[in-house]
Amino acid sequence: MMPAPAPQLDEPMDAQPSASFWQDAWHRLWQNKLALFGLFVVASLSLVCFLAPLLCAHVIGFSYQEQNLALGPVSPNRTHWLGTDPLGRDVLARLLYGGRISLMVGLCATAVSLVIGVIYGAVSGFAGGKTDMVLMRMVDILYALPFTIFVILLTVFFGQNIILLFVAIGAVEWLTMARIVRGQVMAIKQREFIEAARALGLRRRRILFRHILPNLLGPIIVFATLTVPEVMLLEAFLSFLGLGVQAPHSSWGVLIKEGAEVMEEYPWLLTYPAVAMALTLFSLNFLGDGLRDALDVHGSKD
Amino acid sequence: MTAPEPCGQPFLRVENLKTHFPVERGFLFQHRVGSIRAVDGVSFSLRQGEILGLVGESGCGKSTLGRTILQLIRPTEGVVVLNGRNLTQMHGQELREARAAFQMIFQDPYASLNPRMTVFDALSEALQAHRVVPRSELSARVGDLLLKVGLPPRAQRKYPHEFSGGQRQRLAIARALAVEPQLIIADEPVSALDVSIQAQIINLLARISREMGLTLIFISHDLSVVNYISDRIAVMYLGKIVEIGPATRVFERPLHPYSKALISAIPIPDPVREARRERVVPPGDPPSPLNPPSGCSFHPRCAHAQERCAREVPVLEPFTDPSHLAACLRTREINSH
Numbered sequence: 094m095m096p097a098p099a100p101q102l103d104e105p106m107d108a109q110p111s112a113s114f115w116q117d118a119w120h121r122l123w124q125n126k127l128a129l130f131g132l133f134v135v136a137s138l139s140l141v142c143f144l145a146p147l148l149c150a151h152v153i154g155f156s157y158q159e160q161n162l163a164l165g166p167v168s169p170n171r172t173h174w175l176g177t178d179p180l181g182r183d184v185l186a187r188l189l190y191g192g193r194i195s196l197m198v199g200l201c202a203t204a205v206s207l208v209i210g211v212i213y214g215a216v217s218g219f220a221g222g223k224t225d226m227v228l229m230r231m232v233d234i235l236y237a238l239p240f241t242i243f244v245i246l247l248t249v250f251f252g253q254n255i256i257l258l259f260v261a262i263g264a265v266e267w268l269t270m271a272r273i274v275r276g277q278v279m280a281i282k283q284r285e286f287i288e289a290a291r292a293l294g295l296r297r298r299r300i301l302f303r304h305i306l307p308n309l310l311g312p313i314i315v316f317a318t319l320t321v322p323e324v325m326l327l328e329a330f331l332s333f334l335g336l337g338v339q340a341p342h343s344s345w346g347v348l349i350k351e352g353a354e355v356m357e358e359y360p361w362l363l364t365y366p367a368v369a370m371a372l373t374l375f376s377l378n379f380l381g382d383g384l385r386d387a388l389d390v391h392g393s394k395d
Numbered sequence: 396m397t398a399p400e401p402c403g404q405p406f407l408r409v410e411n412l413k414t415h416f417p418v419e420r421g422f423l424f425q426h427r428v429g430s431i432r433a434v435d436g437v438s439f440s441l442r443q444g445e446i447l448g449l450v451g452e453s454g455c456g457k458s459t460l461g462r463t464i465l466q467l468i469r470p471t472e473g474v475v476v477l478n479g480r481n482l483t484q485m486h487g488q489e490l491r492e493a494r495a496a497f498q499m500i501f502q503d504p505y506a507s508l509n510p511r512m513t514v515f516d517a518l519s520e521a522l523q524a525h526r527v528v529p530r531s532e533l534s535a536r537v538g539d540l541l542l543k544v545g546l547p548p549r550a551q552r553k554y555p556h557e558f559s560g561g562q563r564q565r566l567a568i569a570r571a572l573a574v575e576p577q578l579i580i581a582d583e584p585v586s587a588l589d590v591s592i593q594a595q596i597i598n599l600l601a602r603i604s605r606e607m608g609l610t611l612i613f614i615s616h617d618l619s620v621v622n623y624i625s626d627r628i629a630v631m632y633l634g635k636i637v638e639i640g641p642a643t644r645v646f647e648r649p650l651h652p653y654s655k656a657l658i659s660a661i662p663i664p665d666p667v668r669e670a671r672r673e674r675v676v677p678p679g680d681p682p683s684p685l686n687p688p689s690g691c692s693f694h695p696r697c698a699h700a701q702e703r704c705a706r707e708v709p710v711l712e713p714f715t716d717p718s719h720l721a722a723c724l725r726t727r728e729i730n731s732h
Contacts (some may be wrong), residue, residue, distance in 0.1 A: 285507040288467055289567070293524045293574060294494030303520070307511040 121387040126210040128383020131376035138373060144194035149190075152200050154182035158341040166359045176361045178351065188365055191343040195325050195370070198344070202324040205263025210270025211306070217271070218278030229275065230266050240265065244327070248336045255338055262327060266320060272343050273316055277309050305340040311385045318381025322374040329370065345370045404479060405440035406610055407464075407578060412437045412473035412516065414456075414463045418685060432684050433459040434470070435634035437709075441627075443577070444603060446611045448642065450620030450657065451631035452681060457614045460631070461580040465499055466490060466613070477578060495525035498571035500521075500581040500600075504563035504588075508555040514541070514566060517550040521573035532584045540569040544599060561592035568599065572607075579604065580612045585620065597624055619661050622646045633692045634684055640719030650714055650721035650730055652697050653677070691724060699729050 122128055141148065148158050155173070169176040175184040217228040244262060251258040264341030281287065282305065290300045329346025331337035333353075338344045345366045352363030402555055407688040419425040433456040442553050451457045464475050472487050475482045477496060485493055501507035507518060518537045522528050528536060544565040553720030555563055564584060571579055577725045581600060585593040606612045615621050621628055622642055628652065631641040638651040649655045656675040663669045677696035682688055688695050694704035704724055711720040715728060723729070 116635055285501045285503060288462075288508045289499070289501060289507050289570070290509075292465060292494060292499045293469060293521055293570070294491040295520070296491070304509050304512075308509070310511075 096177070119389045122383055123384040125386060127184060127379045128387070131379030131383065134372055134376035135380060138192060138369070138376075139196055142189050142196055145186070145189035147185045152185060153186050154331070155181065155186050155223060157186040157343060159183070160184075166212075166355075166362070167169065167372035168359070168361055175214055175365050176359070178362055179355065179359070182186065182233050182367060184348075184362065187348060188345075190371060191345045191348050191366065192369060193212050194255060194338055194344040195328060196373075198255065198328045199321040199325040201256055202259040202263035203317055203320045205260050205321055206266035206270055207305055207313070209264060210267035211309075211313060213267065214271035214274030215301060215306060215309075219282060219297070219305065221279070229272075236268055244331065245334075248331065255342070258337075258349050259324065259328065262324060263373045266324060270313075270316055270320070273312060274309060277312055278305055279304050281308050311388050314388060315381045315385045316382065318377050325370070325374070406443040406478060407441040407522075407533065408474075408476040409464060410438045410474045410476075412460070412463060412475065413471045414459050414468055429685055430701075435684075435687070436473075437631075437636055439629060439636060439639060441610055442602075443606045443610055445611060446601070446624055446626045448628045449614045449626060449631060450618050450621050451613055454659075454681060454684070455631045456634040456684065457616075457631050458582050460613060461499065461582050461722065462530075465494075465497055465580055467472075467499070484670075492525065495574045496576055496578040497578040497580070498574060500567050500571050500579060500584045502583040502587055504567050505555075507567050508563055508570075510555055513552055513554055517555075517570055518536075518551075518573055521570045521713075525574050530636060535683055540573055543572065543603070544569045559569050559592075560588050561596060564588060564592075564596050568596075568603070576609070578610045578612070580614065582614045583616070584613075586615065586617070593620065600624065603673060608693055609613065610722050618646070618657055630657065633681060633687055635692065635722065636722070637693065637720075638721040639711065640701070640721075641715065644716060644719050644729040650719065650726050651693075651723050652699055652729065653693050654721070658674030691722075696724060697724055700724070 099256075105121055122132075145157075153174070159182060161177070164181035166181075167173060167177050167178045167307060169184075173183050173185070178187070213228065213232075214259065217225045239268040240374060243265060247265075248258060248259045251261055278301075287304055288303050295303075325345070328337055328344060329349060332344055332346030335350075338347050348366035349363060351368065352359075352366060356363040397398075397464050406724075412434055413432070414438055415430040415432050417427045418429045418431060420428045435456070435501065439447075444710070447459050449460065453709075458540075459468060463470045464482075466475070466485070470483055473483065480493065482490070484491065512520070515534070515537055518540055519528070519533045522533065522536055522540075534551065537551055541548050541550055546562060546565050548571070548589040550558075550562075555566065564587075567584075584600065586598050588596060588626055597620060600611065611624075613621060613624055617665055618628075625642045627640060628635050628642045628645040630645065630649075630651065631637065638649065638654045639646060640650075645654060646658060649658050656677050659673060659675045663672055675698070677693075677698075679696050681704065682692065682695065688705070690703075690705040691697070691709050694700040697704065707724055709724045711722045712726065713720050714726050
């Protein structure tokens with residue numbers, strides 16, 4: 094009934110070896126100009142902010158806390174490229190130092206929320222049943238806490254140390270990440286390749302970390318890049334309320350707050366920090382989008 | 396590689412296997428309102444190297460039976476003894492290690508391979524799951540496996556999405572072979588493939604199981620495919636085996652009314668004979684396994700049903716040939732003419 098025996102080899106495949114996964118992903122990211130622009134902006138802003146002490150000393154010539162009350166607020170000019178604030182402090186220097194804190198806070202809080210959220214969500218979704226039920230009800234309870242009040246309480250405890258504060262915020266921000274990861278794990282757990290891994294007799298831990306989590310890379314990265322701006326906005330909001338960074342330190346949130354108070358007289362005090370903030374948030378969003386597409390293996394050569 | 400079979404002991408023995416899924420209702424306090432009897436009292440045994448074809452329409456529990464035998468779904472009741480070891484009593488580490496002896500090939504080769512793992516990653520993981528393979532030998536061993544299933548060894552660095560459906564199914568077969576199993580259950584391994592590719596995969600499976608002395612359970616809803624590859628055929632209906640026997644006998648002289656209907660539904664690739672083919676179509680749909688009919692579960696659709704079919708549960712019994720069993724109260728009356 095059946096035709097001739099199977100040929101020894103299936104149809105010939107192209108001989109060229111495939112690039113590794115990361116090479117492939119990088120290639121795809123390279124073709125996404127918007128994401129590349131985002132990467133460029135985020136990278137250069139981070140670099141400039143990271144080098145702020147050097148730049149202030151050698152290029153700008155003013156430190157972020159150096160006051161010049163006699164000078165007062167002046168609009169952008171040759172000595173003060175972005176002008177000065179009412180205390181005569183150089184806006185550019187303050188912008189760079191502020192960026193250091195804003196970016197660091199965004200990254201720290203996101204890293205913390207990423208680690209807690211991914212592990213918590215993955216364990217919950219993978220274990221399923223009663224464990225999942227208990228873990229997720231705990232998330233629900235934490236969700237029900239009034240977040241703003243909770244953060245304000247945290248500032249009372251951690252107010253002195255800004256980084257510690259945002260580690261604490263990250264520890265609250267992981268809730269959404271945990272829910273997303275749990276849902277994805279539960280969906281992937283049903284796929285046949287997980288059953289195949291179980292049939293091979295692999296350990297549960299190996300199945301979770303080698304087979305399930307790598308398939309979640311896309312959603313996790315996208316959500317992480319969205320969390321960074323979210324935390325930065327939260328920091329801006331807290332600073333706006335006067336609960337965040339304390340003077341003489343600055344952050345973009347602090348600068349925006351100070352600028353907003355006097356925006357009719359000295360608009361440059363609001364414009365530059367707002368532009369820096371907006372540019373960063375946009376870039377991170379573009380980058381997140383591009384990374385998701387780049388890391389999606391299915392979309393490549395089918 | 397395979398331990399000698401103890402005298403008189405079949406290689407695989409499945410006894411009164413039942414898999415019932417609870418159906419639960421209620422929001423906060425779930426309570427059991429019934430159970431789906433996906434597999435409901437299946438018994439059979441296989442010799443080493445035998446190929447059993449398992450057929451039945453979708454929803455009859457054949458996939459669940461396959462997964463229950465392999466302990467991917469734990470049975471509600473019954474035993475599975477493979478090579479003298481009772482799989483149903485194993486747990487955790489013991490069961491995980493025992494899995495080297497039995498593997499599964501899945502229906503959908505697009506879903507059964509991890510899209511993030513290259514062929515090399517997937518196969519070397521399988522190779523190392525139960526044995527220690529030196530790193531330096533891995534690539535060569537993966538290459539050997541690929542050759543065995545008819546793929547070029549240089550395919551190692553590719554991802555599953557770079558392969559066609561048939562090639563992927565070959566990869567799935569290679570992965571199953573990597574642990575050197577003695578029993579393979581193939582769950583509709585060709586139903587997701589083009590007809591032209593189906594023959595290649597079936598021939599590959601048949602050749603490999605013959606060469607390696609594998610015992611194979613081939614699950615399918617396509618009787619002609621099963622007839623081609625199998626030594627014996629088992630027909631399932633609503634969680635039970637209704638007929639089991641040598642492939643040619645079941646195919647040519649089915650005893651059970653349900654098997655007769657299934658076999659009469661196969662189109663004949665010859666227009667003249669096809670026009671004369673008589674079809675027996677059981678009326679209605681298969682009943683829900685949540686609430687199976689009393690007595691013989693096929694009686695509401697059976698043309699030969701009598702009043703007692705609704706009362707008495709038939710058991711598998713031989714008719715003329717002792718190796719050919721059917722579970723029908725009226726086997727004798729229907730088949731002696």
